[in-house]
Amino acid sequence: MDIDYKYNFEQLNDNISYRSGADPVIINHKVGGKNEYFLFVTISGGYWHSKDMIHWKYLTANRWPFEDMCAPAAVSVRDTLFLFQSTFESRPILYSVAPEKGIWEFYNRWTPRLPKDIGPWDPALFHDADTDKWYMYWGSSNVYPIFGSELDYSKRLAFKGQYKAMFWLNQYEHGWERFGPNHSDPFKPFTEGAWMTKHKGKYYLQYGAPGTEYNVYANGTYVSDDPLGPFTYANYNPVSYRPGGFATGAGHGNTFQDNYGNYWNTGTSWIGLNWGMERRIVMYPAGFDKDGQMFANTRFGDFPHKMTTKTWQGKGDELFTGWMLLSYKKPVTASSTLDTMAAAKITDENPRTFWAAKQNKPGETLTIDLQTEQEVKAVQINYTDYKSDIFDNDPARVYTQFKISTSKDGKKWDLASDLTQEPKRDRPCAYIELAQPVRARYVRYEHIHVASPNLAISEFRVFGNGFGKVPPTPKNFTAIRQKDTRNADLKWEKIPGVIGYNVLWGIAPDKLYQTYQFWNDDPNTFELRALNVGVPYYFAIEAFNENGVSAMSEVVWVK
Template identity: 90%
Template sequence: MNQINTYRLVQQLQVLSLYMLILLMPALSNAQTTYCNPMDIDYKYNFEQLNEKISYRSGADPVIINHKVAGRNEYFLFVTISGGYWHSKDMLNWKYITANRWPFEDMCAPAAVSVRDTLFLFQSTFESRPILYSVAPEKGIWEFYNRWTPRLPKDIGPWDPALFHDAETDKWYMYWGSSNVYPIFGSELDYSKRLAFKGEYKAMFWLDPYAHGWERFGPNHSDPFKPFTEGAWMTKHKGKYYLQYGAPGTEYNVYANGTYTADDPLGPFTYAPYNPISYKPGGFATGAGHGNTFQDNYGNYWNTGTSWIGLNWAMERRIVMYPAGFDKDGQMFSNTRFGDFPHKMTTKTWQGKGDELFTGWVLLSYKKPVTASTVLDTMSAAKITDENPRTFWAAKQNKPGETLTIDLQAELDVKAVQVNYTDYKSDIFDNNPAKVYTQFKILTSIDGKKWDVAYDLSKEPKRDRPCAYIELPRPIRARYVRYEHMHVASPVLAISEFRVFGNGSGKAPQTPGNFTATRQKDTRNADLKWDKVPGAIGYNVLWGIAPDKLYQTYQFWHDDPNTFELRALNVGVPYYFAIEAFNENGVSEMSAVTGVK
């Protein structure tokens, strides 16, 4: 081939490459880069209440493991009673996997750990059960690592277990506990005997709600019933052991994760005065307890947890995950500020506490007017914008073409939506993908007359999405946003929340004035008060144990009272508080920090 022909061939290849790139550009631009809690996975219909004839989708007690697959670190998600697990390469797109071998009656509150090239898995149990292992979990191939674990005394477990391998010492441990009577337990495991218990197990710690306000039971810690501790998890950071636990109960908005610390994996453990480490009592996806802590491929920490629905059954739940980490003083934290608004999925090591992941897209749909094509009984369309997962709209029929239309009351930049379905009078007791899938369209309009399709889920492979989060390919200027129904498996079309995110073009609200925090005689409690700001949608009260450690957040709506009794404090610990307001245009400056003793 002469030089002229070679040059022409190169030119043709360059033109072809450019043409292919142009063809691919729409697909590339549509690639999702954000996520929104609750996690958008195909939650499974839960067989826990099969004998009660109650049908609902649920997920709880999550464990995400970063595990190496063919030289690349990827992610595996294990969830209570799901008949399998999920696999992801990017923490955005999760593929459900069924295994060749699975704990025989399915799995509650699973324990998992990655050690070298092997993923280990163990279920909660009060009987003798095997530990499984896999060197190809992405293919669903599991084998028995052992055939049994010794049975512990009645009621002790190991329920809600955690497996921990200390890479520096090459020693193995198990922690467990799920009770309002017993503590969190721990024991070393004997690797030479296929991870049998080594020596005696012992108590690590008990709950102390008389000193730790957040460990009190009930909504906003208001019930005198004895609280539960559960969901053990161990993280080692810079030589320190952080033994985490969930409390006070999964069926409340204040379900949270706390930690004790020690210099040895079996203690003695010291209560962390900054507890809880992951706490989200306000907003749509409330509750953050019983999860795990893991690192992504960039070294960032994340904390997973369980968010409460509790509509069809008290244990009806969803999965959440939040940026987490350790500050320069070794204080562990989880960032739940705007925790159920869209966040960027990180592609690098983040700074500080991960606030940079918040997209700045705020909720545009709160309490906005809604019209529905049909309404079943009293389940009105207004309930899909109230940010309450336990209220819902239902259509007269589950048929294609049913619609919900939100009037944003102004032209705004719409950037994402989330559709949360409700299993109202569901009769589904299997997870057959041929019938259990979700499809709908999202349409937008400036005038309510001419409509454009912003997203069409029927163009994608079929899968079930009970908490479907859709990041639009590009921002769309619109006043009206419409959900057009295509398919859900349940006999009734019911939606608890149709959430619209984006931004307006006006000014962010002013900082709330006259913010005060007053500690009560019972120092587990503090009275909060602030002035409401005209034009605000909501407020975040921020607090922590130092002016630069305001790691806790409680979100309130503008139509909530502007006074609140916070019952989550630790006795003997000074606290610092601040507040910020937000609306459709952005977030105010944070108020001055005020300290209370």
């Protein structure tokens, strides 16, 4: 998400400065008769407000907790927005009838302390509109489960009765719950980020696993007929999963409906360069199919998508613009380079590698050669906080500005976008759609301002469409289940000249809701370690290049 992520004070004592955002909660709340959106994020000193889910305005509050919020809980009930922070102490629930103005008051002085290490950390507040009952769910641990409790509205949302365990992780049967990169670490995994969604009388209690600092961070769900269970594991888990591509990780967020009734699932994407917990916010189309299966659509999830103005069909594939990545591994020239932080790193689709200029001064440039003339439609600039010294988020100096120019021949340049003509704001993941598509071979970034002492960029992404053919369907795709049925060995025949592939899978031929994106310069074999024991699966593959996406292969059944 293109918001002004705040410099994170969590590591102030270690003198590590970086922007970060994690553990998002987006609430659709009525303001002046119209439903609008509020975004709450870990350690941000405030929150964001939007009328359209595209343009977000940062707000500070008249009253805020005694320390900044981690993994906040929020819920809209009638005309009131409630807000609560993660805590192991006694902390208040806040409420607001004017959150768009930053006006909050204490709803209670809340909770007696729970036993040591129990929480409520990573809480979720849930109001069941059908019964007018209130609940809280929470948990962040590799020892304890996700907990739940009813709350007593007559006593200002105090606990009503005893809290109880809802479920534990089971990495021995659920491959995706295993810890580490690509679920490869035997360390005991973490569950966190509870969230409750009620859909057609069923209660979907969601959770994040197995760890926020890995590419496989995902959201799953258990389902029940009662808000306090017993809950049954959804055999199609994970619900939201994006282990490949640029923005990897999709866990610990929430599920909400927009003004057209469409569902969205938010999550936390991993950066992990300056600190293991350096993160960003992602949001994917989501929903429930005709059988009640919950899903989130992460296919091409970090490519440009449309913001809907109506109810979408199916799983939201229609929101994908079809604008392809034009910049992957394309040649780059820079006006200057600091040490070994070479310009080639800005087109490798890895947020943990970056280019740095010798000086942070206006006029430094990066120029990508797309190698052939393409139709350029959008760019994204992802800044890196390299040896940053900022801890105050002062908007007078913490802002980003640049210009984008295009050229057909590398000699005559046309200005395509100029952020100096907009109000100053910090856009560390700035996404810019050009006013009109431009035919160009070269795309140039011209630096104006960033507050950090170093100008460093992890990725300069260019989107649009080429004028050639879409790739053919990959051949000889196979998926073979291992003896340890949490794993499957994937293999396919590479196609020369394509950018990459999407492996799609699910529990039925028409439920291929999971996606793992690979690049063509990756190996064409992969051990997928995200499957559930005792569940048959169906797999398929597609290829993509600058021009578009191939037809999907035949579906392969794996028992």
